[in-house]
Amino acid sequence: MCLAVPGKVVEIIGDDPLLRSAKVSFAGVIKLVSLTCTPEAKLGDYVLVHVGVAISTIDPQDAEETFRYLREMGELDGIDLPADAPATPRPAGHPSPEGIHANEDPFLRGVAQSAGVCSSDNLQANATAAKERSP
């Protein structure tokens, strides 16, 4: 239920703080999202979206934190990770050979389609997704 999915702000609609919303792209799937809780969100920013509401902007520097922490621990020895790893999206269709990727993952693909909430728009979608997810 607390699932929130990161998406890119591609168009901002309205400037009234209470009604401001945006078109947000989730790996190409566009949904209308309220920016009421994230007045700082700008075009091109990534926002974390939960049930149609952007609950946070994602700061690329904050996103780097995990990787910086791991580097400081020396745990990334031997891993060829670019300095700005979190801010550099992999080109579509070129996933790394070992990673587990959103666009290959039926669950996350379903999430992206329903744009950030555990409940889909209709039961059929739920049933299909559940079928895909079953062992």
Added chain:
Amino acid sequence: MKYVDEYRDAALVRKLADAIARVTTRPWTIMEICGGQTHAIVKFGLDDLLPKNITLVHGPGCPVCVTSADFIDQAIELVLDRGVILCSFGDMLRVPGNGIDLLTAKARGGDVRIVYSPLDAVTIAKENPARQVVFFAVGFETTAPANAMSVLAAAAQNVANFSILTSHVLVPPAMRAILGSPDNRVQGFLAAGHVCTIMGTTEYGPIAAEYKAPIIITGFEPVDILEGILMCVKQLESDRHEVENAYSRAVRTEGNVHARKIVEQVFEVSDRDWRGIGVIPRSGLSVRPAYAAFDASKRFKLTAAHKDCATECISGQIMRGVKKPHDCPAFGTRCTPERPLGAPMVSSEGACAAYYRYRSRAVVGQSA
């Protein structure tokens, strides 16, 4: 998908798992609070990557699972007896009340509609001015801003036929209830990242200090979760019990002040009955009297007759980390996602559903 793929890097996951193995010298039991984290752990097999002496137990962070059967009965009463349009997140429809579930109510002619956002329910109310429209507002702190916004939007646009049936729950009181329980085995927590996105991290310091349990604010991808576990084990091994943030890209210390303001405007803290756990004082949110006109329990004078029926479901023990899904004799036999005895088998974030989906071949009665 940016901010997802890089946190699923298999090489990084292996490095983190190795680091956890290196720092672990004693057995530890860690609870992840959020059902989303539970599903990621079971789905990606993260627990299999950990040393044998680290046990992950699964917390109560699935609002669908902890919504009391009485509330579901109230929602069904609204649909079948009062003729309202009931809007709900999809997960709630299969959860059994004391009798039937909402999907059965829909099959019997009730107007139950699945929505993506509470704001969509306000739109449905505007489109159906002659009908009463109720949104079934369940959720943790993460969902509270959206639910509060639906009330504010209805108030601002004079949508008088809209109201919400609220069964909101709060995480910190549940953590206290778990840690204070006589049969508690949890020694450290992975706190629910998106709850902290809204509320910040300041509520957790007193809990960590009082119960001497490290609390790591943790995200939802494999790298996030293993990083949270590593930080937690390091604290446990060095007898520290602090709050640390392993999800700083989405969690600020103060949380989201705009969202908190909206939540505080509409909701007030109240006692809440958690399914399978019982009443936890000051562990929920209810609509403030100023917005009583949008409170379905007031508008329809619903009574909260408590009649939770006894079943063989052990979800309460599972959600307190005392047992695991495979410990339940009904798991996978008398209780399945198609015919659930309890909510954790239904919800897309319930622990039992996660084990059924990804671990159904494991031996029943043997903890994973």
